[in-house]
Amino acid sequence: MTHTRDRADELEALLDYLKRARGFDFTGYKRASLTRRIDKRMLGVDVEGYADYVRYLEANPGEFAQLFDTVLINVTGFFRDEGPWAFLREELIPRILATKGPREPVRIWSAGCATGEEAYSLAMAFAEVMPADRVRDCLKIYATDVDEGALATARQGTYPERAVSGVPPDLLARYFDAADGHYSFRKELRRLVIFGRNDLVQDAPISRIDLLVCRNTLMYFDAETQSRILARFHFALNDDGYLFLGRAETLLSHMTTFAPVDLKRRIFAKVPRPTFRDRLLAASRHAVDGDGAGMSPHPRLRDAALEASPVAQVIVDRAGTLAVANERARSLFHLAHDDVGRPLQDLELSYRPAELRSRIEQVYQERRAVTLPDVEWRTGPAIRWFAVQLVPLLDDELEPLGVSIAFDDVTALREVRLQLDHSHQELESAYEELQSTNEELETTNEELHSTVEELETTNEELQSTNEELETMNEELQATNEELHTMNDELRRRGDELNEVNAFLESIFTSVRAGLVVLDRNLDVLVWNGRSEDLWGVRHAEVEGTSFFALDIGLPVEQLKAPLRAALAGDGDAFEVSLPATNRRGRAITCRVSGAPLVSSADATPRGVILFVDDATDDA
Numbered sequence: 001m002t003h004t005r006d007r008a009d010e011l012e013a014l015l016d017y018l019k020r021a022r023g024f025d026f027t028g029y030k031r032a033s034l035t036r037r038i039d040k041r042m043l044g045v046d047v048e049g050y051a052d053y054v055r056y057l058e059a060n061p062g063e064f065a066q067l068f069d070t071v072l073i074n075v076t077g078f079f080r081d082e083g084p085w086a087f088l089r090e091e092l093i094p095r096i097l098a099t100k101g102p103r104e105p106v107r108i109w110s111a112g113c114a115t116g117e118e119a120y121s122l123a124m125a126f127a128e129v130m131p132a133d134r135v136r137d138c139l140k141i142y143a144t145d146v147d148e149g150a151l152a153t154a155r156q157g158t159y160p161e162r163a164v165s166g167v168p169p170d171l172l173a174r175y176f177d178a179a180d181g182h183y184s185f186r187k188e189l190r191r192l193v194i195f196g197r198n199d200l201v202q203d204a205p206i207s208r209i210d211l212l213v214c215r216n217t218l219m220y221f222d223a224e225t226q227s228r229i230l231a232r233f234h235f236a237l238n239d240d241g242y243l244f245l246g247r248a249e250t251l252l253s254h255m256t257t258f259a260p261v262d263l264k265r266r267i268f269a270k271v272p273r274p275t276f277r278d279r280l281l282a283a284s285r286h287a288v289d290g291d292g293a294g295m296s297p298h299p300r301l302r303d304a305a306l307e308a309s310p311v312a313q314v315i316v317d318r319a320g321t322l323a324v325a326n327e328r329a330r331s332l333f334h335l336a337h338d339d340v341g342r343p344l345q346d347l348e349l350s351y352r353p354a355e356l357r358s359r360i361e362q363v364y365q366e367r368r369a370v371t372l373p374d375v376e377w378r379t380g381p382a383i384r385w386f387a388v389q390l391v392p393l394l395d396d397e398l399e400p401l402g403v404s405i406a407f408d409d410v411t412a413l414r415e416v417r418l419q420l421d422h423s424h425q426e427l428e429s430a431y432e433e434l435q436s437t438n439e440e441l442e443t444t445n446e447e448l449h450s451t452v453e454e455l456e457t458t459n460e461e462l463q464s465t466n467e468e469l470e471t472m473n474e475e476l477q478a479t480n481e482e483l484h485t486m487n488d489e490l491r492r493r494g495d496e497l498n499e500v501n502a503f504l505e506s507i508f509t510s511v512r513a514g515l516v517v518l519d520r521n522l523d524v525l526v527w528n529g530r531s532e533d534l535w536g537v538r539h540a541e542v543e544g545t546s547f548f549a550l551d552i553g554l555p556v557e558q559l560k561a562p563l564r565a566a567l568a569g570d571g572d573a574f575e576v577s578l579p580a581t582n583r584r585g586r587a588i589t590c591r592v593s594g595a596p597l598v599s600s601a602d603a604t605p606r607g608v609i610l611f612v613d614d615a616t617d618d619a
C-alpha cells in the first residue's frame with residue numbers, strides 16, 4: 001500500500017519535473033495509460049523507479065524526445081472510421097456551407113492532428129463538395145498537435161503506400177502524386193492546410209471555427225482536463241459551429257454546451273451562450289414591459305384606453321377636485337359630465353361605497369398605494385362588492401399630483417370564492433388522500449431517481465472503460481507498427497546474411513584445395529567439397545566432430561603440435577608435407593598449410609584454417 005503510494009508520489013514528481021524542465025504538462029492525462037507508456041520507456045532504458053528515471057533524464061537530455069514520442073501516441077489514418085466521414089460529406093459540410101456567403105471564409109480546425117492524415121482527409125472531403133474557386137479562396141484548415149516530430153511528418157505530406165490504403169482510389173488519383181512507392185499530397189490543396197504546434201491543455205484556442213475535429217485525443221485526458229478543453233472548444237466555435245469527436249468519445253457532462261447532431265457518429269453542435277448584450281437587451285425589454293417605463297407617446301390613445309377601461313376609475317387632484325372619471329365610473333356612480341371639476345367632498349362618491357377622503361390623506365402621507373379589498377355596496381336589494389385601490393400619482397420630482405382610485409367589481413369573484421370555500425373542504429379531504437398517494441409516489445420517484453443515477457454512473461464508467469479500451473487499442477497499434485518496422489529490419493538482415501552465406505559457400509566451393517576450418521576446440525566447422533573429394537567423407541558427417549577423431553587417410557595426429565601452437569598464438573602460419581592415403585586408397589603426399597583464424601576486433605585466434613592439397617606430383 002505504502003509502496004503504491006510512494007510510487008504514485010514519485011510519478012507526480014516526474015510529471016512535475018517534465019513540466020518544469022520541458023514545459024510539457026502531462027498532469028491532466030489519465031494515469032493508467034500514462035504510466036503504461038512511461039513504464040514502457042523506462043523498461044527500454046533499464047530504469048525501475050520514477051525517481052531514478054528523473055535522474056536518468058537529467059543525465060541524458062536526449063531521452064526527453066524518446067519519452068514524449070512514446071507517451072504521445074500518433075496512431076492515425078486517412079478517413080479513419082469511415083462511417084462519420086460519409087455523414088460529414090453528405091450532411092455536415094453542405095450544412096456548414098449553407099450558412100456562408102459565397103466569399104465568406106470557412107475555417108476548420110483539426111486538433112491533435114498527429115502526422116496530418118486527418119487534416120488532409122478534411123481537405124479532400126471539403127474539396128469534393130465545394131466549388132474549386134471557393135476552396136482556393138475561402139477554405140482554411142488549421143491542423144495542430146503538441147508533437148513537433150509528428151508535425152514535421154505532417155508538413156511533408158508524403159506517405160508510404162501502407163498509409164494511403166484508406167484513401168479511395170479515385171481520391172488517391174485526384175489528390176496525390178505517386179513517386180518511388182510514396183504518395184505526396186498535391187500542392188494546390190496542401191497550401192490550404194496550416195500546421196502548427198498547439199497544446200490543448202495550455203495554449204489559447206484558434207477562434208471563429210466552423211468545424212472543430214478533435215478525434216481520439218480527448219480520451220487521453222482525465223475528466224477535469226477534458227472539461228477545460230471542451231470549454232475552450234466552445235469558445236473557439238462560431239455559434240453555428242460543429243464539433244467532431246472520435247469513436248469512443250462522448251460529451252456526457254457537456255450536454256448543455258453541445259447538443260448531439262448525430263450521437264453515434266460523435267458529431268455535436270455548439271449551443272451558444274447568451275452574450276452580455278443579449279442579457280442586457282432581455283432585461284431592458286422586461287423593464288419596458290414590466291414597469292411602464294416605455295410610456296406610449298400618444299396621450300389621446302391613453303385617454304381613450306382609460307375611458308374604455310372595464311374597471312371604474314376616477315382621478316382626484318391635489319386640491320381634492322374630481323379631475324377625471326371614466327365611462328364605467330360615470331355610469332356606475334351616476335356621475336354627470338359636469339361633476340368632473342367639482343370638489344370630491346360634494347359628491348356621494350366621497351363616502352359611498354367607501355369613505356375615500358381619509359384614505360386619500362393616508363395615500364398622500366405614506367406615498368404608497370392603499371387597497372380596500374372587500375367594499376360592500378348595497379343598491380336596493382342588490383349587493384355588489386369592490387376591491388378599491390388608491391394609487392398616488394407623482395410628478396418627476398416625486399411630488400404628489402393627485403390620486404387614482406380604481407373600483408374593481410369583485411362580486412362575481414366573491415361568489416366564486418364562496419363556492420370555492422365550499423368545495424375547499426371537500427378538496428381538503430381529497431387532498432389528504434392525494435397527499436398520502438403523493439408520498440408513496442415520491443418514494444417511488446426517489447427510488448427511480450437513484451436507479452437513474454446508478455445507471456448514469458454505470459454509463460459513465462462504461463464510457464471511461466470504453467475510452468480506456470480504445471486507448472489500449474491505440475497503444476497496441478503503435479506497438480504493432482514498431483514490430484512491423486523491426487520485422488522489416490530483421491528480414492533485411494536475414495537477406496543480407498543469406499547473401500553473405502551464399503558468397504562464402506561459393507568461395508569454399510571454388511577453392512581448389514581442401515579447406516578445413518576448426519574452432520578453438522579443434523572441432524570441424526567448415527569442410528569444403530574438395531575435402532569431401534580427397535577423403536571420401538561428407539561435410540554433414542564431420543561437422544562438429546573433433547578433427548583428431550576423423551578416420552581419414554591423413555595422419556591427423558601429426559598435426560597436433562602445429563595446430564595447438566597456432567591456437568596459442570605462438571607463430572603465424574605453418575606448412576607441412578605428410579604421407580597420406582586418398583579415398584581411392586592411393587598413397588599421396590599431402591601439403592597441409594594452416595594459419596590461426598583471427599578477426600580484426602580480437603587478436604585471440606578463434607580457431608584454425610587449414611588448406612590440404614595433393615602435392616604428389618610436386619614431390
Ligand SMILES: C[S@@+](CC[C@H](N)C(=O)[O-])C[C@H]1O[C@@H](n2cnc3c(N)ncnc32)[C@H](O)[C@@H]1O
Binds near residue numbers: 074077145214216
Ligand atoms: C491518437 S492521435 C489522434 C490522431 C487523429 N486525430 C486521429 O484520430 O486519427 C492523438 C494525438 O493527440 C496529440 N496530443 C496529445 N496530447 C496533446 C495536447 N496536450 N495537445 C495537443 N495534442 C495532443 C498526440 O500528439 C497525438 O498526435
